[in-house]
Amino acid sequence: MNLPKLAIASLGGTVSMQARTAGEGVVPTVSGATLLASIPELRSHAHVTVETLGMLPSASLDFEYLLSVLCWAKYQIEQGAVGVVITQGTDTLEEAATFFDLLWDHDEPLVLTGAMRSAAQAGADGPGNLLDACRVGLAEKSRRRGVQVVMSGQIHLAQAVRKSDSMGLQAFSSPNMGPTGLLTEGAVRYLHPARQRNVLPSPKHTTHKVALLQATLSADTLLLENILALGYEGLVIAGFGAGHLSETWTEAIDAIADKIPVIVATRCGSGSTARSTYGFKGGEIDLIQRGASMAGFACPRKARILLWLLIGCQRQDDLARYLKEDIRF
Template sequence: MELPKLAIAALGGTVSMQARNAGEGVIPTVSGETLLASVPQLTTLARVTVETLGLLPSASLDFQCLLSVLSWANYQVEQGATGVVITQGTDTLEETAIFFEYLWNHDAPLVLTGAMRSAKQAGADGPANLLDACRVALAESSRRRGVQVVMNGQIHHASHVRKTDSLALQAFSSPVFGPTGLLVEDHVQYLRPPAPRKILPLPQATSQNIAMLEASLSADTLLLETILKVGYDGLVIAGLGAGHVSEKWATVIESIAEKIPVIIATRTGSGATAQATYGFAGSEMDLIRKGACMAGFLCPRKARILLWLLIGCQRQHELASYLKATSTLKIDA
């Protein structure tokens, strides 16, 4: 029986990092081919092709790079790959995942993974994460689930996963929703069935710029007042609590929302923005009346990516429906 075909792309990140000399910081140097050699078990699971598409820390990835990676991944599926795995740095892993989630239009799974420990560090987690990600990508039960992140034996959906610790091995979680599945004794076990997805076409425009600002105690409005002047096409606010800002900020946001889309998310790291609970100046009800959209469960970083893609597809008028679709995914969907 012929083994399934699996495609792996390496972009860099901690999973590819090691120090060239003692006492120096680690940098991306390990190719995808070398990383693959660290998991010889894969040859018994699939016919694997691997390409090193970049050796970058994930902070230096950008949307243009991700569109190129997406094109590569699409081609692999068209050529018969059962699934696609991408390794990259963890700093922007949650953002890359949601970027691909909105654009991935295949039943075949796209799985992202990385590492919290560098390639030469004792207890390096990269090889185990890669093997787990490949098992997820090859599983029949992973089909029609879109984009998933596999780290430390857990499977997280792109819409919910966040990096919630800077250095710990268990750095990724999905607040409120929890992981969508687990690796148990090398077997992929999902905790709930696939949820409906809303897919966007590839963006025709890529020069749009989306600003993101965080509300805080006694924050001034100087930067906020420049948003329109410097030419931003959209604005995301990481709001206080359930999506709140000061009265001064609310006044400026109203003038901005008349010109460009504005999304209010929560900076808390867990939970959703409210819709109809608070009525004070700067509350969610006030901001909605002033023309802003509430992000629901979508975090500020992911809301920024959604808005960038919608504007690029000239579908910003569909913002509310996309926010609702992402924010109302049921745990028992």
């Protein structure tokens, strides 16, 4: 039988974790091959190659490492894979998915998944999530959809998905639009059509830094006032409500936005920043006049990744286009 080729990479995370000795905390120990062995039925649907690219908790991933994983994934497509699946920890899954999606220039799907329960726990969800992710990666209807996250029987767009529960099984959601698809009885069913995507070239330099600060009640301005002196080339602020700052923070924005790109997002779990509603000092109208960009539906973490990539490929001038409301984050 001429089966399609599917490539799987394991980066570590809870899906690969077990305790080395009883009573100790779990750590990444389970290889990609062992994970694959937990879903033997996949062998009848695809010719599968699997590699263990890392054994890291996802909090220790970084942009340089993700770029190397992306090169691996693109090579698999060039070698004839119809889809690529990556398993990693869930702590930074939404950010890694966004990073990959902004750079993934293939029609073939790149699918990310993980687990909320370790491999040693009763009811471990890793094998089921991996099998579902593979089904999505093999589905013809998954083409031209970019990067997707598959967890708990749901398919999420990379730009929309967020981890919304720290330890619960239903940890992932897409607050502004809901899941883009579901897996029912082993079948991939999409709820929304494929959307137009804007893909960036690979960054030309990767040593620049983009800061992310969160506005809080009565917060001081010490870090904000030293952003430029610390060498940051971009700044994202998780603002109050629809993208608002205190008067003291607002006064510091003028000098910063004159030198580096500044994005103001909302620290709320869902919804968009405003553009033309609030006129007080520190409201979005005032901040835009001072040179800040409003993030729209992009959450602060995803806005930071977007800005880092835009600076890296010298496309800062495209920031407004990527933050348009019809590009859903």
